[in-house]
Amino acid sequence: MNMHLDEKIWLTLSFGMIMVFMLFTGYQAVALGMGPPSHKETIDPQKVDQTAPFDEPGIKQIGENEYEVVMTLQIFSFTPMNLEIPAGSTVHFTLTSKDVVHGFQVADTNINTMVMPGHIQKITQKFDEPGEYLVLCNEYCGAGHQAMSTTITVK
Ligand code: CUA
Numbered sequence: 001m002n003m004h005l006d007e008k009i010w011l012t013l014s015f016g017m018i019m020v021f022m023l024f025t026g027y028q029a030v031a032l033g034m035g036p037p038s039h040k041e042t043i044d045p046q047k048v049d050q051t052a053p054f055d056e057p058g059i060k061q062i063g064e065n066e067y068e069v070v071m072t073l074q075i076f077s078f079t080p081m082n083l084e085i086p087a088g089s090t091v092h093f094t095l096t097s098k099d100v101v102h103g104f105q106v107a108d109t110n111i112n113t114m115v116m117p118g119h120i121q122k123i124t125q126k127f128d129e130p131g132e133y134l135v136l137c138n139e140y141c142g143a144g145h146q147a148m149s150t151t152i153t154v155k
Contacts, residue, residue: 041119041120041122042118042119042120043096043118043119043120044118045096045097045098045099045117045118048072048096048098049098053070053094054070054072054096056070057070057071057072057079057080058070058080059080059083059085062092065086065088065089065090066089066090066091066092067085067089067090067091067092068091068092068094069083069091069092069093069094070094071093071094071095072095072096072097072098073095073096073097073098073102073104073115073137074097074098074099074102075099075100075141075142075144075148076137076141076142076143076144076145076147076148077148077150078135078137078148078149078150081150081151082150082151082153083150083151083152083153084152084153084154084155085127085152085153085154085155086154086155087127087128087129087130087154087155088126088127088128089126089127089154090124090125090126090127091124091125091126091127091152092122092123092124093111093121093122093123093124093125094120094121094122095113095115095120095121095122095123096115096117096118096119096120096121097115097116097117097119098117099117099141100117100141100142101114101115101116101117101139101141102114102115102137102139102141102148103115103136103137103138103139104121104123104135104137104138105135105136105137105138106125106133106134106135106136106152107133107134107135107136108129108131108133109125109127109133110125111123111125112138114139127152127154128154129154130154130155131153131154132151132152132153132154133151133152133153133154134149134151135149135150135151135152136148136149137149
């Protein structure tokens, strides 16, 4: 009789553990991709031009001293080019690539990131010092890689 009870307890315990395990892995699946995590946004690289916000690349003022830049990278350019912002601005960049892996490096700042097709990259940077900041692609992306650059002018 005691053996039987032990078996029941064990069965209940292992069933409970399986349930906990399943709940945990289910939760992980949601956390890893099925939910809407803002830091892991993806995009169809074939449809960048039709997908908001990249259907309207550009710079937009979203607050006092605060700007949003929606930018696409493609061989061998940045869209939009030659940005201008007032000194003291905080800029929220939202970036994606329309073709291959590019780099987004802004001289004299800590910005230095990869921009991959299929992924949305977000970076926030404050620009205090006036000047012309060189923006470079630092990932080899083909024959025109060396020429892939633009500027951010802070004034
Ligand atoms: Cu784009 Cu190198």
